[in-house]
Amino acid sequence: MLNSFRAEKEHVFRDQSLKTEVAFMQFESRWSQLNTQSPAERNDYINALANSFTPALRLTVISSGGKILASNLPNLSQLSYGHIVSQLQEQFALGQPCLQQLFRFIENPVQACAYPYNEEAILISTIENKMVFRYWLNKKKFLIIACLFSLGLMLFIIFLSHRQKINDTDDKIKLENDITKQDNDFKRLVSNLPGILYRLDLQQKSLDYLSPGCYQLLGYQPEYFLQNKITPFDLIDENDKHDFTQNSKAAHFSLKPFEMVYRIKSASGEHKWILDRGRCYKEKDQYYIEGVMLDITERELVRQQIEYLGIQDPLTELYNRFKFNDELVQAVSHSKKTGEQFAMLFIDLDRFKNINDSLGHQVGDRLLQKVAQRLQQIIPKEHFLARMGGDEFVILIHNIETPKDIEVFASDINRHLRQVFRVDSYELRTSCSIGISLCPKDSEHSHILWRYADTAMYQVKNSGGDGYKFFTQEMGDMVQHRINIEHNFIPAFNSNQFELFYQPQVDINSNKILGCEALVRWFHPELGNISPAEFIPIAEETGFINTLGDWILEESIIQLTHWLIYNPDFIMSINVSAIQITENFPKRIEHLLNKYKISGSSIELEITESLLMENIEYILPLLNQIQEIGVGFAIDDFGTGYSSLSYLRYLPINKLKIDRAFIMNIENDKDDVSMVKAIIAMSKSLNLVVLAEGIENSNQLHLLQNLSCDRYQGYYFNKPIDSHTFTSLYFEQEKYAK
Missing domain, CATH: 3.30.450.20 (PAS domain)
Known part of the structure; x- marks a missing residue:
């Protein structure tokens, strides 16, 4: 069998020269044309040419410089095959085109024959031993199968004869292999x-x-x-x-x-x-x-960070409100068991928003850090300090003997926070409002102590700040009353508890009614008559003023349509909160005028001086839009706010209403006389109508007549009355008299 393979190998080598020569003749006739084509097309041609021989040749075209031009051999990745060209040229010099061993062309040595094409390229045919082996194997396959079958049969007989002897050995080896495999699997698993x-x-x-x-x-x-x-x-x-x-x-x-x-x-x-x-x-x-x-x-x-953020304020590194709430609950529980008194101080910085708005939040944050550091320095460690958020801080003061101790403590906090804070290049000044609730005196419930301290703090705020107050029951009653008012807004509106009353506005010389002011009243079935001075500010704070104000506006205009039948020149003055004046407000006014077919000159909108000046840059363009449709404006309660007189020249107003605070004592107070006289003189110079509010007797009326006031309203002429009474008194009787 081995001799047969050697003979076949010698035969293939002898034929290779002839086959290569035949291949070269075909190659020589086509190469000049192929050389101009793409490498892929050249490779396809060489591959087809090689496969036309049996066994198939492996053909490669190498330039004289050692560059592969075309081949059906894979993995020819060297940059240069110059050493192959050198081996072949040595054979050409000897007149022998074939080599039994060509080295370093592919991974294994091959037998090769080559023919040069001019001096441009060399066609090389190569045959690997394994290719010869495959060819021989295919040729002798039946003989080989027979030999292998005979060998297998012989081995099978030997296997059967020794099977019984090696069973035990096989089981042992299998067991050892299984153990080794399990051990390797375990080690691999553990290593991962x-x-x-x-x-x-x-x-x-x-x-x-x-x-x-x-x-x-x-x-x-x-x-x-x-x-x-x-x-x-x-x-x-x-x-x-x-x-x-x-x-x-x-x-x-x-x-x-x-x-x-x-x-x-x-x-x-x-x-x-x-x-x-x-x-x-x-x-x-x-x-x-x-x-x-x-x-x-x-x-x-991550868990520690979550825990930290759960109880710490990241800005000031004080405890946060959640941790404080836990401490407060524990302090209340301890107080119930031992009777120990403690105080909760609710601290809010004064004017902090101004600093934030003017200097930016970064400066505001740095100020809060400075405040926290200063509080830590003055508050003993046995007490508990935390930041609520924003500019609010809270303190638990333990082991109180007398309220006087808390007063001293709160005064000390006020004094220290009043001192200058140096933040970057700024010297900032602030102060604080402190509300104080006591346990168990005020309450033994943590949430109520929160509310009471907050209530007391806002009482300090409303008094100008920079101080402290203890919670009192009167404060609680006020807060509860406020809450009752706020919670009853919507039910009262839905059940028609609000009603409009009208107070005449009169010419001061002729005593002729020129118009009236629409005033809202709230008649609550349980709380009684609630003053507008109570519920209007709350309505403005909660936003309910938009709903209520829109209702007042439309109801006033509806009533006006009835009275214009009696007096076409009659003017309805309607109070409007500056909060109502938004971008859509002019369109709302125009819509109502068109809906009820009345002229803009028949209504006059009254705006309080203080609210107007808070957002004058935003409101002024909107007032101008409303004035363009004929609606007039009056500044209500003039003299009680902080109007800049320079703004009066640009505001689209045609009336000033002197607040009743200047009228009450005008008979006996020369300063009030001087103030009213100045307001009237200024109004005249600006071509504004002046109306005095709160006229209650003839002396006040005569004095204002002498000061050249234009109009007035007040109880002297009549108090605010409902629409039916107003119609009966000032329109139907007048019509009957005529």
């Missing part, structure tokens, strides 16, 4: 674990096993511990060793699964948080612990 598997002999205090994850987790190879007879537990942080020892003893005696968390020092010096899960067991009077140690450092740091 992110933690450490260990087995500890408790009596010897030595490790029987430590997984390779030891290096990834602690930076030590397992051999470090095994050779030095130490364990990873020797690296536990000193602060955690006591708890670890106690937990280990408990696990030892209980033989139950355990779970421990502790810190351990790695080779780099980093302290890592470890979750250790395992179990102690007994084996042949020996105690062992098997477990797994997992790195939970990242999880633990």
Whole structure:
């Protein structure tokens, strides 16, 4: 069989020269044309040419410089095959085109024949021994199959004869292989674990096993511990060793699964948080612990950060409102058991919003940090300080003997926060308003103490700030009354509890009614008659003024349509809050005028001086739009706010209403006379109509006549009355008299 293969190999080699020559003749006739085509097309041609021989040749075209021009051989990746060209040229010089061994062309030596094309390229045919072998194998396959079958049959007979003898050996080998495979699988599995598997002999205090994850987790190879007879537990942080020892003893005696968390020092010096899960067991009077140690450092740091944010204020590093609330609940519980008194101080910085708005939030935040530092310096550690949020801080003062102690403490806080704060390049001044509630005097409920301290603080705010107040029951009654008012707005509106009354506005000389002012009244079935002075400010704060104001506006215009029938020149004055004046307000006015077919000159909108000046830049363009449709404006309560006189020249107003505060004592107070006289003179110079409010007697009326006031309204002529009474008195009787 071997001789047959050698003979076949010699035969193939002898034929290769002839086949290569034949291939070269075909190649020579086509190459000049192919040389101009793409490498892919040249390779396709060479591949087709090579496969036309049996066994198939491997053809390659190399330039005289050693560059591959075309080939059906794979993996010809060298930059230059100059050494191949050199070997072939030596053969050409000897007149022999073929080589039995061509080296360093492909991975294995090949037998090759080559023919040069001019001096441009060389066509090389190569045949690998394995190709010859395949050809021979295919040619002799039936003979080979017969031989192999005979050999297999013989081996099978031998196998059967020895089968019984080797059964035991096979079982043993299989068992050993299974054990080896399981061992390898276990080692591979353990090596991929992110933690450490260990087995500890408790009596010897030595490790029987430590997984390779030891290096990834602690930076030590397992051999470090095994050779030095130490364990990873020797690296536990000193602060955690006591708890670890106690937990280990408990696990030892209980033989139950355990779970421990502790810190351990790695080779780099980093302290890592470890979750250790395992179990102690007994084996042949020996105690062992098997477990797994997992790195939970990242999880633990996240947990600590969450806990920190849960109780700490990140800006000032004080405790936050949630932690304070827990402390307050505990303080109340302790007070109930022991009778100990404590105080809650609610602190709000004065004018902080101005600093934030003018200098920016970064400066505001730095100021809050400075305030927190100053509070920490003056508040003893036995008391509890926290930041509520924004510019609000709270303090729990324990072990109070007398309220006088709290007064001294609050005064000290006021005094220290009144001092200059140096923030960057600014010298900032602020102060604080402090509300104080006492436990158990005021309440034994934490949420009520919160509310009472907050109420007292706002009382300080309303009084100008920079001070402190203890909660009183009167404050509580006021707050409750305010809450009742606020909660009853919507039900009162839906049940028509609001009603409009009208007070005449009269020419001061002729005593002729020129118009009236629409005034809203609230008749509550339980709270009684609620003054507008009470509910209008609350309505403005809560936003209910938009709903109520829109109703007042439309109801006034509806009533006006009836009275214009009697007096076409009659003017309805309607109070409008500056809060109502938004971008849509001019369109709303125009819509109502068109809907009820009345002229804009028949209504006059009254705006209070103080609210108008708070947002004059925004409101002024809107007032101009409303004036363009003929509606007039009056400034209500003039003289009680802080109007800039320069603005009066630009406001689209045609009337000033002198507040009744200047009229009440005008008979006896020369200063009031001077003030009214100045307002009238200024109004005349600006071509404004002047109306005095609150005229209650003839002396006041005559005095205002002498000061050249234009119009008035007040109880002297008539109080505000409902629409039916107004119609009866001033329109129907007048019509009857005529």
